[in-house]
Amino acid sequence: MERILSIGGVFFKARDPKALATWYGEHLGVPVESGQTHGVVTSSAAGEQTVWSTFPADTAYFGPGPALFMVNYRVRDLDTMLAQLRAAGAQVEDRVEEYDYGRFGWATDPEGNRFELWQPR
Numbered sequence: 001m002e003r004i005l006s007i008g009g010v011f012f013k014a015r016d017p018k019a020l021a022t023w024y025g026e027h028l029g030v031p032v033e034s035g036q037t038h039g040v041v042t043s044s045a046a047g048e049q050t051v052w053s054t055f056p057a058d059t060a061y062f063g064p065g066p067a068l069f070m071v072n073y074r075v076r077d078l079d080t081m082l083a084q085l086r087a088a089g090a091q092v093e094d095r096v097e098e099y100d101y102g103r104f105g106w107a108t109d110p111e112g113n114r115f116e117l118w119q120p121r
Contacts, residue, residue, distance in 0.1 A: 008050060010053075011116075012053075013068050021036060021053075070116060073117055075118065078096065082096070082117070
């Protein structure tokens with residue numbers, strides 16, 4: 001059975017993404033560069049990185065519905081994980097996107113929460 005390896009990112013909606021990102025940087029130490037809406041937290045374990053990011057309140061990136069957040073899960077084998085989810089009857093998007101830093105796919109849990117799966121290069 002394919003399993004997630006770790007959390008690759010946490011994304012959530014904000015009325016003012018830049019201001020909220022600044023607040024998290026100042027008060028919780030999230031490493032957000034000035035004027036940005038995302039930061040990267042590096043784990044001392046295996047040098048893994050977790051992306052933290054705010055998105056505009058009206059983003060469509062989290063899929064349809066009122067979801068305020070989306071979690072990105074790091075996986076070893078994206079294709080196997082997507083096939084496993086499809087076989088279990090989960091809603092899985094047909095598209096897979098590829099970038100220099102990895103491959104991405106999306107699915108929805110039984111309560112309608114969209115999540116992202118990331119297979120790093």
